Amino acid sequence: MSNILVNAPKTARRGEVVEIKALILHPMETGFRPGPNGRIIPRNIIERFTATWNGAEIFAMEMSPAIAANPFVSFFAQARESGTVVLRWTGDEGFAAEERVAIAVE
Amino acid sequence: MDRRRFLTGTTAAVLVLPLAPASATQEAMAEAIRKVVGTATPTEGRVKLDVPPLVENGSTVPLTVTVESPMSEADHVKAIHVFNEKNPQPNVFSARLGPRNGKAVVGTRVKLGDSQRIIAIAETSDGRFWSGGADVIVTLAACLEESP
Amino acid sequence: MTARLLAFGLALVFAASYAAAQAGADKRRSGYQDMGEALQKMQDDDTANPGMLFVQLGGQLWAKPAGAENKSCADCHGVAADSMKGVATRYPAIPQGADRPVDLEGRINMCRTENQKAERLPPENRDLLSLEAYVAHQSRGMPIAPPYGPVVDAFRAQGEGIYRRRQGQLNLSCAICHDDNAGKKLAGIVIPEAHPTGYPIYRLEWQALGSLKRRLRNCLVGIRAEAWSLDAPEYVALELYLMERAKGMKLETPAVRP
Numbered sequence: 001m002s003n004i005l006v007n008a009p010k011t012a013r014r015g016e017v018v019e020i021k022a023l024i025l026h027p028m029e030t031g032f033r034p035g036p037n038g039r040i041i042p043r044n045i046i047e048r049f050t051a052t053w054n055g056a057e058i059f060a061m062e063m064s065p066a067i068a069a070n071p072f073v074s075f076f077a078q079a080r081e082s083g084t085v086v087l088r089w090t091g092d093e094g095f096a097a098e099e100r101v102a103i104a105v106e
Numbered sequence: 107m108d109r110r111r112f113l114t115g116t117t118a119a120v121l122v123l124p125l126a127p128a129s130a131t132q133e134a135m136a137e138a139i140r141k142v143v144g145t146a147t148p149t150e151g152r153v154k155l156d157v158p159p160l161v162e163n164g165s166t167v168p169l170t171v172t173v174e175s176p177m178s179e180a181d182h183v184k185a186i187h188v189f190n191e192k193n194p195q196p197n198v199f200s201a202r203l204g205p206r207n208g209k210a211v212v213g214t215r216v217k218l219g220d221s222q223r224i225i226a227i228a229e230t231s232d233g234r235f236w237s238g239g240a241d242v243i244v245t246l247a248a249c250l251e252e253s254p
Numbered sequence: 255m256t257a258r259l260l261a262f263g264l265a266l267v268f269a270a271s272y273a274a275a276q277a278g279a280d281k282r283r284s285g286y287q288d289m290g291e292a293l294q295k296m297q298d299d300d301t302a303n304p305g306m307l308f309v310q311l312g313g314q315l316w317a318k319p320a321g322a323e324n325k326s327c328a329d330c331h332g333v334a335a336d337s338m339k340g341v342a343t344r345y346p347a348i349p350q351g352a353d354r355p356v357d358l359e360g361r362i363n364m365c366r367t368e369n370q371k372a373e374r375l376p377p378e379n380r381d382l383l384s385l386e387a388y389v390a391h392q393s394r395g396m397p398i399a400p401p402y403g404p405v406v407d408a409f410r411a412q413g414e415g416i417y418r419r420r421q422g423q424l425n426l427s428c429a430i431c432h433d434d435n436a437g438k439k440l441a442g443i444v445i446p447e448a449h450p451t452g453y454p455i456y457r458l459e460w461q462a463l464g465s466l467k468r469r470l471r472n473c474l475v476g477i478r479a480e481a482w483s484l485d486a487p488e489y490v491a492l493e494l495y496l497m498e499r500a501k502g503m504k505l506e507t508p509a510v511r512p
Binding site: 003004005006007021022023024025027028068069070072 | 300301302304306307308310311314461462
């Protein structure tokens with residue numbers, strides 16, 4: 001079960017530049033921290049975040065351990081045609097999560 | 107995590123902010139930047155890095171990079187890279203953008219282990235690099251979790 | 255020049271009196287007001303507040319059957335926005351038929367063991383915190399309204415005793431910091447008035463959601479006092495007194511704190 005919160009407008013005027021904000025539950029364990037037993041806790045981070053609009057990539061971000069736990073990302077997109085924005089997160093230990101939002105362009 | 111233990115032991119102590127020494131990680135940051143810009147020299151300007159100048163806790167610091175650009179097919183920002191000098195790794199994030207973004211603005215939250223300088227580099231579609239930076243002072247919480 | 259200065263001075267006086275009028279007689283400050291603008295914004299925006307991820311998780315757990323009864327919270331309590339509205343404002347409280355107060359997470363665990371026939375969730379368990387955050391979130395914006403009665407009052411008095419007693423190697427009481435020195439700086443940060451307005455909170459220090467008990471433990475460790483185990487009754491007594499001090503203040507769950 002992935003926990004994701006996305007904030008994007010449901011509708012936009014053609015050509016309007018809209019903000020998309022996304023938050024996902026994830027520890028972003030750096031791989032530099034010792035655990036209670038003194039041993040280093042293995043790295044477990046989200047490495048990559050991508051956004052596509054009707055299949056075409058519009059934004060991508062490579063993350064490092066310096067991104068805070070429960071990563072937050074905000075970016076802008078120009079609304080050219082109605083469609084689906086797909087947000088994807090992938091990372092260590094086979095982590096993969098996806099969220100879709102529909103934006104109607106009028 | 108030494109400072110953490112130190113503070114737990116002396117709750118009433120005044121936190122002294124260490125001045126940034128010329129550290130090995132500063133070189134690591136320069137090296138990481140070289141990897142991105144190659145032989146080019148970034149021009150200072152066009153890139154604005156917003157971070158609160160004084161943050162109460164370094165573990166979740168809001169950070170926004172804004173690059174002045176028309177974001178047109180002919181003239182846009184292709185990438186934004188953010189670096190820091192005091193974390194174990196100099197890279198913070200690298201974002202890929204294009205004309206579809208309309209605005210070259212990217213926001214996230216970062217972990218900062220210490221007070222330090224953050225640098226953002228933007229690559230524009232004409233192959234040039236632009237840079238901007240910000241200084242952050244990280245104060246620490248006084249009542250901390252017991253050390254593991 | 256002088257006219258401009260005068261106007262500026264008047265504006266200042268006006269601003270000050272306006273602020274005073276806004277605050278009214280109540281000068282109490284939630285920890286929210288002691289945070290910088292960046293953190294206040296993080297708390298205010300529901301898609302930027304990481305605590306909301308746990309509220310979302312709590313909402314999913316609310317609808318999920320559990321235990322030998324295979325019942326979900328929703329099976330008995332229906333829509334949380336109706337059935338749980340205001341509940342968090344009056345906890346800790348004494349449940350029907352019980353002889354001592356329990357806090358909200360304790361009450362939720364009672365429903366787990368008695369009504370769902372499921373195992374108790376341990377302190378600081380993520381599911382427990384998420385359920386608590388989900389329930390408390392239904393009271394966001396509502397004033398804290400503690401219960402009264404001979405038994406609960408006695409526990410509250412015990413809590414006040416703990417609050418005023420000097421303890422730990424640093425020989426400090428909660429009151430010395432949170433009443434006498436609130437608003438002053440300690441190690442670069444403002445000492446808050448310690449109002450439990452936002453629990454469970456997303457504390458940046460923890461990079462996770464945590465309970466009021468965990469927060470209190472941090473202060474006990476800070477003054478090098480013996481921190482009671484997380485299921486000790488002392489916490490509930492202290493929580494009762496803290497809720498009384500914060501009576502009428504608005505709940506913010508899930509709050510963000512440094």
